[in-house]
């Protein structure tokens with residue numbers, strides 16, 4: 125057994141997102157979003173699930189904050205539903221929407237918990253999607269206007285801001301692979317959307333600086349790691365392409381002001397012509413205060429000609445897998461974090477999402493989720509190793525505080541350290557909740 129310790133100023137927390145937990149989708153002036161539309165289109169979401177009720181956190185946030193207070197966390201990451209603030213995406217502000225987030229944030233602050241606000245976590249107002257959504261550059265202006273409204277309203281209460289959650293999911297998963305809203309399957313469209321998302325991020329950071337807002341701002345790319353099956357250059361290059369699709373494609377423009385040329389060339393071979401206007405790359409290349417990193421899984425891979433978009437295939441290594449089927453690959457967590465530090469320097473990093481799907485149910489009031497505890501132990505051990513090797517990690521927020529709407533998987537996949545009974549909405553703290561609570565209290569755990 126060994127003791128895994130963390131820096132004394134390490135911040136611990138949990139993360140959620142508006143569409144996944146709030147419910148109340150037709151209350152207090154909230155406008156429809158692309159996930160309301162997508163989830164109610166038959167076939168898009170398992171079991172026809174949608175976010176109309178979810179965890180009903182819109183009304184149960186006080187109970188949820190008490191659960192967080194007992195957990196002993198320092199920071200809670202949530203997202204704001206843009207369509208609660210601007211039901212049509214822009215125009216007249218909805219005061220009842222602002223009022224809800226004041227209630228939530230005041231409850232957090234009153235209980236000594238720091239709010240970390242994600243401005244965009246996938247729930248685009250449908251009215252903007254009807255005008256082209258993220259493919260329309262006017263959506264960038266609407267986003268900056270929404271962000272400016274939030275900055276001015278909550279400056280002084282919120283000190284940690286994230287512009288975008290997982291731009292790879294927003295662009296490629298949702299507009300090329302097509303399994304998330306709005307469900308397009310067009311590589312040119314998805315790639316152009318990725319550029320507009322980066323522009324929205326950069327213009328928002330500029331606005332944050334121009335307004336002299338107190339606090340820190342960043343964004344939260346999702347990451348993965350592919351380990352080459354051999355030291356053959358074709359295997360190494362294939363893995364590099366997939367990691368770059370998530371990491372370099374979004375981080376090079378922000379940190380270096382340019383796209384990774386080997387990926388631009390690869391997309392060109394696939395017929396993609398990215399439209400970049402004068403000044404775009406300068407607008408994206410804004411210094412950020414911290415990076416949110418989301419990591420779930422990785423695997424071993426090798427080159428395979430004409431396989432998928434990037435010519436690679438997974439190598440089956442009898443991985444242990446979670447209940448959503450993702451390989452448990454903690455070495456990928458260490459590798460992607462050290463890779464990011466080697467590429468972009470010691471930018472402060474918060475792990476804004478890391479967690480696992482285990483569908484254990486309560487028995488006699490207890491949820492015995494050993495799989496999730498094991499996942500946390502393995503990934504926090506990898507994180508501790510990354511910190512020791514120089515990665516500038518400031519905090520770790522597990523995904524998620526509670527079971528919630530897992531997008532196309534609906535409510536069938538449970539990521540929470542707190543169980544939610546979707547019929548009664550009763551919350552039940554899982555064994556992993558108590559394990560995480562003890563780890564936070566100690567700032568170490570025994571592996």
Ligand SMILES: CCOCCOc1ccc(-c2cn(C[C@@H]3NC[C@@H](O)[C@H]3O)nn2)cc1
Pocket residue numbers: 141144290293297301303346418420477523530531
């Ligand atoms: C047919 C091919 O299908 C490919 C599916 O490909 C993916 C990839 C990635 C994901 C994914 C899901 N999550 C968890 C969320 N992160 C944000 C938060 O809202 C969590 O709910 N991260 N990545 C899903 C599906």
